[in-house]
Amino acid sequence: MRDSHPSIQGDPMSHITLTSRGKVVVATMAAVAAMGVTACQGSEPKPEGKAPVSAASQASQDGQDAQGRQDGDATGSAGGEEIGSKAGSAGSGRCESSSMGLRVGRADIGAGNIRYSLVFTNKGRSACTLNGFPGASLLARDGQTIGKPAEREGAKGKPVTVPAGGSAHAVLHTINDGLSDKPCWKSASLVQAYPPGSKEAMTARVSSGLRVCGDEFTVTAVEPGAGA
Numbered sequence: 001m002r003d004s005h006p007s008i009q010g011d012p013m014s015h016i017t018l019t020s021r022g023k024v025v026v027a028t029m030a031a032v033a034a035m036g037v038t039a040c041q042g043s044e045p046k047p048e049g050k051a052p053v054s055a056a057s058q059a060s061q062d063g064q065d066a067q068g069r070q071d072g073d074a075t076g077s078a079g080g081e082e083i084g085s086k087a088g089s090a091g092s093g094r095c096e097s098s099s100m101g102l103r104v105g106r107a108d109i110g111a112g113n114i115r116y117s118l119v120f121t122n123k124g125r126s127a128c129t130l131n132g133f134p135g136a137s138l139l140a141r142d143g144q145t146i147g148k149p150a151e152r153e154g155a156k157g158k159p160v161t162v163p164a165g166g167s168a169h170a171v172l173h174t175i176n177d178g179l180s181d182k183p184c185w186k187s188a189s190l191v192q193a194y195p196p197g198s199k200e201a202m203t204a205r206v207s208s209g210l211r212v213c214g215d216e217f218t219v220t221a222v223e224p225g226a227g228a
Helices: 012-043 055-091
Strands: 100-104 108-110 113-122 128-130 135-139 160-162 167-175 188-194 202-210
Touching: 100 188, 100 202, 113 160, 113 188, 113 202, 160 167
Parallel strands: none
Antiparallel strands: 100 113, 108 113, 113 167, 128 160, 135 188, 188 202
């Protein structure tokens, strides 16, 4: 009995057809696989144009940047402080008699004591400094010296910077008549004073006269302001 189905091996066309179909199947599978690979490759991130930087290199670079900023800040700060210090020193030299004005304030009387403000005014164009005790003595109308120079009273105090047009003062002190067995001096019409550190005298008129009693005549160190 003859087989109704043709033999695959015996039929060349069938063999060719199978073979062709097999090739088509294989080709189709290969195309699908290629598409899958292409899709996978498309999903991967593209490499950046810049090479990756290691953590150690980044830390080193950050450290250098921070150090550079610190060095720059330190240099600027130091430079600023140096300029300011020089400018302050140049503008705050010792006050000279030639650039100062002098006046005597009104008498401040209380509890047997009499005090007068000896006021120094800066007439220069820049600030200057007074530090310590001024020299002070009394003069008659004709310029004759009365008594002895004032003695220093109290502590030396701190340097006083007097701005242009500003004032500083010391305090002259004596006592009322009758509080001591020692006689009073003649009444003075003028006060002669030397700013601290200066050898050039200044004079100021005393409108109501200034009389020392009990041989008590003192002067304090210079303080800020014009006083009483």
